Amino acid sequence: MHTSNTLRRTALALVTTAALALAPTALADTGHHGPDWRGAWAASPQSPTAPFGANWSQQGFDNHTVRQVVRVTTGGTRARIELTNRYGTSPLRITGATVARTAEGGAVRPGSVRHLRFDGRPSVTIPAGGTLLSDSAHLPVDAFGSLTVTLYLADETGPATFHHFSSATSYRATGDHRADLTGTAFEETSASWYFLSGVEVTGGRDTARRSGVVTFGDSITDGVGSTQDTDHRYPDELAERLAEAGRPRAVLNHGIAGNQVVNDTTWAGEKALTRFRQDVLTEPGVRTVVILEGINDIGGSTVDFPAAATPDVPVDRLIAGHRTLIREAHAKGLKVIGATLTPVKGSSYDSPANEAKRDAFNTWVRTSGAYDAIVDFDRAVADPTDPDRILPAYDSGDGLHPNDAGYTAMAEALDLDEL
CATH class of the missing domain: 2.60.120 (Jelly Rolls)
Incomplete structure (x- = not known):
């Protein structure tokens, strides 16, 4: 798989370089987040901390x-x-x-x-x-x-x-x-x-196209469990898949490891309900946001690592938080894709109560119609013989975070037509 990805990235680089050689002259700088600028890479800011x-x-x-x-x-x-x-x-x-x-x-x-x-x-x-x-x-x-x-x-x-x-x-x-x-x-x-x-970049083939994708979430969006310095996070794999399909566009990663929807923490950033406005709604050239978040709201109240347990979050409160994110995205003209929460069996978050919450939330994502579209990351990485557990071939080793192969499977689960 690593050899295949290396060849694929080499081919993508050659195609893009050839396209840029034919690109028109860049337009003038139009100021902060003007219509000709688009995000090319992003990372969500956090306050100073050292829990890990x-x-x-x-x-x-x-x-x-x-x-x-x-x-x-x-x-x-x-x-x-x-x-x-x-x-x-x-x-x-x-x-x-x-x-x-x-x-x-x-x-x-x-x-x-x-x-x-x-x-x-x-x-x-x-x-x-x-x-x-x-x-x-x-x-x-x-x-x-x-x-x-x-x-x-x-x-x-x-x-x-x-x-x-x-x-x-x-x-x-x-x-x-x-x-x-x-x-x-x-x-x-x-x-x-x-x-x-x-x-941010301007000029080139994609000038003034509002087609970018923001991936918003916690450590599984952030890429925890992927191999260092190889760009195997699922948003990176999604960007490569789009380019291969002839639909190139920016994919911006706004995940923060440990982040929660409704609780602030000192070690995992402000809650999603706060940072969504600063991290997502200010990005230039974006059309779609994929939201994968909530597993830390569910599991954070039952563990005390790396800091004290966070307040319990009932499923209806987690859902209400997601509905708020959807409303704010729609108010900015963004399409919103909701993601199911991935398996936790065998991890530090594993408990009957947490699994019941995860199942209830995923059922809401799949059936409520609240999102413009959904992606079923849960089923994409689950073990078919034990659906509450991540497939061993996709497990980074902690029962919670995917490895490189798991992140590739997640990227492949997204319907490109929905983007």
């Missing part, structure tokens, strides 16, 4: 260069980045930033480094709670190509707004290495993203 081990969010940075690698799912002729200080308690000074095409590890490709500017200036201060976009850079971007975003943070940042589970490697060096071609100076690594919450 050490990262750099709580101590922040001081005279550090942070280099982060992301894979976009749509191409264009110009690019810009979104930086966020949403959960910062003081202004964040970005001394300088670059974007480049990724080479190996922490290295970037010669000739591709672009120094970013912010309203014409090389540095910028983001107020506490703020988010901003860089000016656009002339850097043709291929769909399924990797970009390296490098931030130089000369001043002490304080605790950092970040995204905990990146399933990708980020790099840190002491001092200013924003324009380095090699990764030699970047001796520290992390599996999180910091301050970076989006990449």
